[in-house]
Each structure stands twice: as structure tokens, then as C-alpha cells.
Amino acid sequence: MIKIAYLGIPGSYSYLAVRNFLGKTKFTMKNKSTFEDVFLSVKSNEADYAAVPLENSLTGSIIECYDFLLKTNIKIVGEIILKINHHLVANIKFKRKNFHDKKFSLTCLTQQEVLKQCRCFFMKNKHISPILINDTANAAKTVSESIKVDEVAISSKEAAKIYNLQILSKNIADFDINFTRFVILAKHQLKSGNKVSLMFSVKHIPGSLVQAIGSYAKFGLNLMKIESRPISGKPWEYIFYLDFDITNKSRRLESVIKDMKKNTEFIKILGIYQKGEIYET
Amino acid sequence: MIKIAYLGIPGSYSYLAVRNFLGKTKFTMKNKSTFEDVFLSVKSNEADYAAVPLENSLTGSIIECYDFLLKTNIKIVGEIILKINHHLVANIKFKRKNFHDKKFSLTCLTQQEVLKQCRCFFMKNKHISPILINDTANAAKTVSESIKVDEVAISSKEAAKIYNLQILSKNIADFDINFTRFVILAKHQLKSGNKVSLMFSVKHIPGSLVQAIGSYAKFGLNLMKIESRPISGKPWEYIFYLDFDITNKSRRLESVIKDMKKNTEFIKILGIYQKGEIYET
Numbered sequence: 003m004i005k006i007a008y009l010g011i012p013g014s015y016s017y018l019a020v021r022n023f024l025g026k027t028k029f030t031m032k033n034k035s036t037f038e039d040v041f042l043s044v045k046s047n048e049a050d051y052a053a054v055p056l057e058n059s060l061t062g063s064i065i066e067c068y069d070f071l072l073k074t075n076i077k078i079v080g081e082i083i084l085k086i087n088h089h090l091v092a093n094i095k096f097k098r099k100n101f102h103d104k105k106f107s108l109t110c111l112t113q114q115e116v117l118k119q120c121r122c123f124f125m126k127n128k129h130i131s132p133i134l135i136n137d138t139a140n141a142a143k144t145v146s147e148s149i150k151v152d153e154v155a156i157s158s159k160e161a162a163k164i165y166n167l168q169i170l171s172k173n174i175a176d177f178d179i180n181f182t183r184f185v186i187l188a189k190h191q192l193k194s195g196n197k198v199s200l201m202f203s204v205k206h207i208p209g210s211l212v213q214a215i216g217s218y219a220k221f222g223l224n225l226m227k228i229e230s231r232p233i234s235g236k237p238w239e240y241i242f243y244l245d246f247d248i249t250n251k252s253r254r255l256e257s258v259i260k261d262m263k264k265n266t267e268f269i270k271i272l273g274i275y276q277k278g279e280i281y282e283t
Numbered sequence: 284m285i286k287i288a289y290l291g292i293p294g295s296y297s298y299l300a301v302r303n304f305l306g307k308t309k310f311t312m313k314n315k316s317t318f319e320d321v322f323l324s325v326k327s328n329e330a331d332y333a334a335v336p337l338e339n340s341l342t343g344s345i346i347e348c349y350d351f352l353l354k355t356n357i358k359i360v361g362e363i364i365l366k367i368n369h370h371l372v373a374n375i376k377f378k379r380k381n382f383h384d385k386k387f388s389l390t391c392l393t394q395q396e397v398l399k400q401c402r403c404f405f406m407k408n409k410h411i412s413p414i415l416i417n418d419t420a421n422a423a424k425t426v427s428e429s430i431k432v433d434e435v436a437i438s439s440k441e442a443a444k445i446y447n448l449q450i451l452s453k454n455i456a457d458f459d460i461n462f463t464r465f466v467i468l469a470k471h472q473l474k475s476g477n478k479v480s481l482m483f484s485v486k487h488i489p490g491s492l493v494q495a496i497g498s499y500a501k502f503g504l505n506l507m508k509i510e511s512r513p514i515s516g517k518p519w520e521y522i523f524y525l526d527f528d529i530t531n532k533s534r535r536l537e538s539v540i541k542d543m544k545k546n547t548e549f550i551k552i553l554g555i556y557q558k559g560e561i562y563e564t
Contacts, residue, residue, distance in 0.1 A: 212500040219494070228509055242509075
């Protein structure tokens with residue numbers, strides 16, 4: 003059976019990404035608490051695949067993940083996008099009237115980013131005080147095991163289902179637009195797909211970035227993402243993350259990489275894969 | 284006297300950015316708890332200037348801040364870079380032997396990102412359990428007011444000084460490279476400077492991004508940063524953040540913007556300013 007490592011505990015968004023990505027395929031899952039452990043599990047063959055978040059529409063690229071893609075030879079072989087929805091949840095024994103009674107003080111376990119995204123909800127519900135916790139699935143798990151009558155949490159619908167929680171209030175985020183892009187990792191590189199991700203740095207010559215990007219115009223390829231980040235320890239030097247459409251014409255991939263190399267210091271393909279679909283959480 | 288708004292409480296990194304940026308200039312400071320309140324205080328003339336973080340070398344661009352630069356007419360008029368150092372601190376009454384005695388259990392107030400950056404420290408010091416808190420300066424303030432004998436925190440040296448704390452262990456982060464770039468905001472746009480920040484989106488024509496960036500090569504301008512981000516509510520459409528060197532030749536600024544407009548859907552100058560210097564914290 004396929005073994006898949008993921009970040010977090012059952013119910014985490016990486017866990018949900020795997021379940022949605024694989025559908026009815028049978029697999030066993032291995033939960034890991036750090037990016038390092040996830041990458042290590044693939045490298046050491048403990049897992050055949052792994053799922054990690056790479057980018058969020060509200061908070062941007064997850065640099066820690068890009069750093070491991072750079073340091074290791076683990077490749078991106080798939081992609082899936084989750085629409086993140088935040089719900090107020092509680093233990094099945096929690097009395098709903100305690101939530102509606104604004105004189106009853108409640109504490110709410112929530113991850114810091116999630117808290118920021120639900121500011122209006124807490125402004126309107128002053129009887130609910132947030133307590134920070136490291137992870138959304140952990141918030142759900144904690145209230146499922148708690149005997150406190152005044153403790154609630156913010157989690158996804160799926161995590162609430164896994165931990166047998168009741169949903170007190172649906173979609174409590176201030177804004178509706180919140181997507182996280184997950185990638186599926188493996189030791190091998192796929193030969194075909196319709197999307198390519200790579201990292202590169204340019205030569206120390208004025209205009210080299212523009213020239214390097216110009217290769218895509220030359221071969222009629224569409225850039226989907228480009229992002230620069232300072233290189234650790236080398237102030238004013240940048241590394242670039244780039245995604246582009248390829249539509250199965252692998253010869254163009256070879257040509258564009260060859261053309262880019264005239265202007266780049268280094269270049270590394272992170273993976274060739276099929277563009278991901280969007281799933282609700 | 285100049286009035287400056289900043290994110291967080293006294294001792295926050297935005298606070299330190301202001302103090303270092305202004306040096307001996309006299310000013311009054313107004314602390315604000317959200318990006319929205321910071322921008323609002325400048326817009327409403329409650330403050331003449333404001334200081335906010337825009338980018339961190341480990342976690343990337345702070346999209347919330349870019350969103351307010353896009354939505355408002357507040358401009359970047361200055362820049363300062365802080366080298367972020369994490370130290371273990373405690374109330375002045377805390378007994379140092381309690382830290383060195385590994386049989387004595389301690390709790391440590393820390394912000395989630397900071398905790399991630401100090402993982403090795405907590406692996407080596409199993410007697411210290413982290414408790415999450417929203418902000419590093421708040422961690423320092425809380426232990427300064429606490430009478431608990433087993434509570435410590437992670438903060439900057441400056442925050443420790445402000446709250447009269449003792450430093451138990453210096454530089455406890457796993458990696459040494461951690462910079463945050465802060466910008467100084469005002470209602471007006473400066474006429475000169477050596478760096479320009481802008482946002483743009485490209486026309487829906489293949490190659491338009493490459494053409495837009497090509498304008499910089501044409502006018503011999505050096506790109507410092509380029510980053511794409513999905514536009515909220517418009518899947519597969521991107522907005523770009525771009526920084527470039529200008530060296531006081533404002534005519535080239537007009538020319539490059541005019542040239543870019545052939546290929547952009549919209550373009551907005553976020554500010555013209557002097558490149559920032561680096562300060563230790």
C-alpha cells in the first residue's frame with residue numbers, strides 16, 4: 003500500500019490535501035510535525051509520497067518549504083488547492099446555549115493566523131476570548147478531549163468531523179477568499195505534466211533577470227508565478243521561484259531551460275506535474 | 284512634535300524600527316494593534332508618519348501590508364532593516380539557577396514564528412515548555428508584570444531593556460540570518476530617493492509580463508525585487524510587487540512607467556525613498 007507523510011496531525015490541512023488528492027486510492031498516512039521530518043521521510047523511503055503546503059493566498063509563499071525543495075532532491079509530482087473555511091466548533095457535549103448567551107464567557111483555541119482572519123467575529127462576540135494554539139487540527143483535537151464546558155475552537159469542517167465535534171457557527175472568517183496550494187512530493191521527477199516549478203538565481207550582470215525571463219517570451223510559454231527572495235547570508239542577492247504552463251511539450255522545456263542558463267547562476271527544476279484542482283474544507 | 288504610529292506595543296519591532304530610523308529627532312509615538320489602525324491613523328492625520336513591517340527574510344512579504352498600500356493613498360517615504368535576534372529573558376526577580384537546573388520546569392512565552400525559529404533551543408532544554416502569545420514585545424511585558432517564579436519569555440534585547448528584564452541566554456535562534464524590512468509611511472509622496480516600490484498587474488496577453496519587465500532593461504534600471512501574488516477573487520490573475528534602484532534620475536522613472544503602461548492593466552507607485560540601513564535588535 004502507498005505510504006504518505008503529511009504535516010500536522012489527522013485533520014490538518016495537509017492531511018485533507020492528501021485525502022482529497024488520492025480520492026478512493028488506498029494508502030496509509032504518516033503524520034510528521036516539521037517540514038524537515040516530512041522531507042526526511044520521503045528521502046529515507048519511510049514514505050513514498052508526502053503532502054506539504056507551499057503557498058497561501060493571504061500569507062504568501064511558505065519559504066521553509068521552498069528551502070527544503072532547494073536543499074534536497076525531493077520533487078513536486080502533484081498539486082491540490084484547498085479553499086480554507088473557518089468554523090466555530092465544540093465538543094459534542096457542549097451546550098449550544100452557552101455560545102448564544104453572551105454573558106457566558108468562553109475560551110476559543112485558535113491558531114494565530116486564523117485568529118487574524120476572524121477578527122470581526124471576535125469583535126462581535128466579546129464573550130469569547132481566543133487562546134493561541136499551534137495548529138487548527140490540534141485545536142479540534144484538544145476540545146474533543148476536553149471536559150471544560152466553556153471551551154470552543156476554530157477548525158475546518160473535516161477536522162470537526164474527524165474529532166466528532168459540533169459546528170456552532172459556519173464560515174466565521176472576515177473574508178471568503180482563502181486558498182492554500184499544497185504539493186505532493188516524491189523522490190522521482192515526472193516526465194510529463196502541464197505545469198513546471200523551478201528556482202533560479204541570475205548572474206551579476208545588469209539586466210540578467212529581464213533576459214532570463216525573456217526566455218519564456220521567446221518560446222511562447224506563459225509565466226504563472228515569479229517571486230524573488232533574498233538569499234540567506236548574501237544581502238542584495240536574490241533567488242527566484244517561478245511557475246509556468248507547459249502543456250506537455252517537453253521539448254520546449256529543454257529549450258527554455260537551455261536558453262535561461264545563459265543568464266542564470268544556477269537553476270533547479272522543482273517538479274513537472276498536473277495543475278491542481280480546488281476542494282472545499 | 285512629529286507623531287508616529289506603529290504596530291504593536293512599546294518594544295515591538297515596529298517600535299524599534301521607528302527609534303532607530305529617527306535617531307535623536309524628537310517625536311511622540313502612538314501604538315496601534317492592527318495594520319488597519321496604523322494606516323487609518325496616517326489617513327486621519329492622527330499621526331504624521333507610521334512604521335510597519337513589509338517583508339521578512341524567513342517568512343516573506345507581509346501581504347496584509349501590501350493590501351493596505353494598494354487600497355489607500357498612503358506612501359512609503361523611508362525604509363529600515365532590522366536584524367532580528369532572539370534572547371531568553373526573565374523578570375529581574377527571576378532566579379537564574381532555576382534556568383540552569385534542568386529539573387525545574389519553566390514555561391516560556393513566545394510568538395509562534397519565533398518558537399519555530401528556536402526549535403533547537405527547546406530540544407536541548409526540555410524543562411522549558413513554550414506557551415504561545417501573539418507578539419514578542421507582549422511576551423516581554425507579560426513576564427515583567429508577572430510574579431510567577433517559573434515564567435520566562437523570548438524577546439529582543441531592546442524589549443528586555445524597556446521592560447527591565449534580565450537576559451538568561453543570548454541569540455537562541457537556530458539560524459543567525461533573520462532580517463525584517465520596515466517601511467515608514469506618510470500621506471505624501473517624496474520627489475526623490477534611490478529606490479522605488481510599485482504594484483502592477485499585466486494585460487491578458489501572452490508575454491505581457493515579460494514585456495512589462497523588459498522596460499527596466501530598456502532604461503538600464505536594476506530590479507531588486509519582483510513577486511507575484513494571486514488577486515483575491517480572480518483565480519489565475521496575479522498582482523506583482525516590484526522594487527528597483529533609481530539613483531535620483533527621476534526622468535528615467537517617468538519613462539519606465541510610461542513604457543510599462545503599454546503592457547500593464549494597472550500600475551501604482553507605492554513610494555520613492557532612500558534605501559534603508561541595517562540595525563541590530
